[in-house]
Amino acid sequence: MKEYDHLIIWLDYFNSTLSRSEGRRVPLDKAVKSPTLDELCQAASLLGYTPKPFQARHPKRSHIQSGYIAIEKKEKKTKVIYELAEALRRVRGGQQPKPSK
Numbered sequence: 001m002k003e004y005d006h007l008i009i010w011l012d013y014f015n016s017t018l019s020r021s022e023g024r025r026v027p028l029d030k031a032v033k034s035p036t037l038d039e040l041c042q043a044a045s046l047l048g049y050t051p052k053p054f055q056a057r058h059p060k061r062s063h064i065q066s067g068y069i070a071i072e073k074k075e076k077k078t079k080v081i082y083e084l085a086e087a088l089r090r091v092r093g094g095q096q097p098k099p100s101k
Helices: 037-046 077-091
Strands: 006-010 052-056 066-072
Touching (some): 037 052
Antiparallel strands (some): 052 066
């Protein structure tokens, strides 16, 4: 049964090596290269959420192991994703991906 009081946030939303059609949901300047589930949990904790991590495969990339977190729904999903992207970069130490042209 679907939980409407939680948001599902996939690692692929923040991966700078993926295109938008492959599942990335943030711009390249806010994305990080190959984020880990632990880093995403730390970023969510920085924002005051209590993340529940799950190892799983993203539906668009079922051949590659990924993961997601479930967090309590307090804001719109898009806003939470952008806040998590900023926090994820802080967890990474401010590493910025190089724009590809």
